[in-house]
Amino acid sequence: MRQSCAVAAAVLDKMCRFAKEGVSTYDLDMCAKSAMDELGCRSACYRYKGDSSRYPGYACISVNDEVIHGIGRKDRILKSGDIVSMDVSVFYKGFVGDNTRTVMIGECSPEVKKLVEATGMALELGISAAVAGNRVGDISAAIQGYIDACGYGIVRDFTGHGVGRNMHEDPAIPNYGRAGTGPLLRAGMTLAIEPMITMSRSADIFIDEDGWTVRTSDGSPSCHIEHTVLVTDDKPEILTVLAK
Ligand code: MF3
Numbered sequence: 001m002r003q004s005c006a007v008a009a010a011v012l013d014k015m016c017r018f019a020k021e022g023v024s025t026y027d028l029d030m031c032a033k034s035a036m037d038e039l040g041c042r043s044a045c046y047r048y049k050g051d052s053s054r055y056p057g058y059a060c061i062s063v064n065d066e067v068i069h070g071i072g073r074k075d076r077i078l079k080s081g082d083i084v085s086m087d088v089s090v091f092y093k094g095f096v097g098d099n100t101r102t103v104m105i106g107e108c109s110p111e112v113k114k115l116v117e118a119t120g121m122a123l124e125l126g127i128s129a130a131v132a133g134n135r136v137g138d139i140s141a142a143i144q145g146y147i148d149a150c151g152y153g154i155v156r157d158f159t160g161h162g163v164g165r166n167m168h169e170d171p172a173i174p175n176y177g178r179a180g181t182g183p184l185l186r187a188g189m190t191l192a193i194e195p196m197i198t199m200s201r202s203a204d205i206f207i208d209e210d211g212w213t214v215r216t217s218d219g220s221p222s223c224h225i226e227h228t229v230l231v232t233d234d235k236p237e238i239l240t241v242l243a244k
């Protein structure tokens with residue numbers, strides 16, 4: 001898991017450095033693909049089976065009101081003020097690493113900067129609660145407490161998840177919930193924690209006609225940040241970091 005997560009982090013880092021004004025989201029997806037080829041890993045998203053079709057991209061690339069599962073497009077050119085979330089899940093030596101970052105393109109509004117910072121803080125707080133002896137609800141409540149206080153919305157239709165030999169394993173990790181409830185966390189569990197936060201309090205979403213892209217109903221911007229984390233008896237270990 002340490003290795004697959006380090007590789008997932010390396011692919012994501014390459015994409016983040018490539019994401020600039022004038023670059024299309026298709027170019028970003030091709031950047032992901034070539035990084036995966038170079039590192040000898042395979043996208044866990046490519047051809048992933050959904051309700052009506054298989055996911056056609058290598059990484060999920062979601063801009064502004066797109067929450068998750070955006071598909072790279074040649075006619076979607078990044079411009080100053082956009083935020084773009086890039087979600088990279090890879091198979092490497094039989095294990096999955098899963099991580100997401102949202103980057104700001106050029107100059108973003110102070111409101112958008114705050115949203116991105118708050119989502120990062122919510123993830124940090126959620127990770128801090130991922131300790132053996134706690135429950136999943138402790139992670140959820142840490143995220144929800146912070147985001148509610150900010151006045152932002154929490155997307156409820158999608159959650160974080162266990163991750164291991166498969167991308168989506170038990171337990172589900174909602175970004176809302178009550179402390180002290182849910183499955184018990186034990187040392188050795190690996191969890192993908194991933195708040196999906198909307199600027200407006202209403203976090204209603206719908207699925208675009210492409211069958212994949214999840215968008216906010218009111219068009220408000222959305223931020224998504226994710227790490228894969230190892231639960232220990234002591235401090236959680238963030239696995240999706242670049243290898244030293
Ligand atoms: N990587 C995403 C997650 O964090 C899932 C993407 S599945 C896809 O759970 F097929 F839609 F790409």
Ligand code: CO
Binds near residue numbers: 098
């Ligand atoms: Co995930």
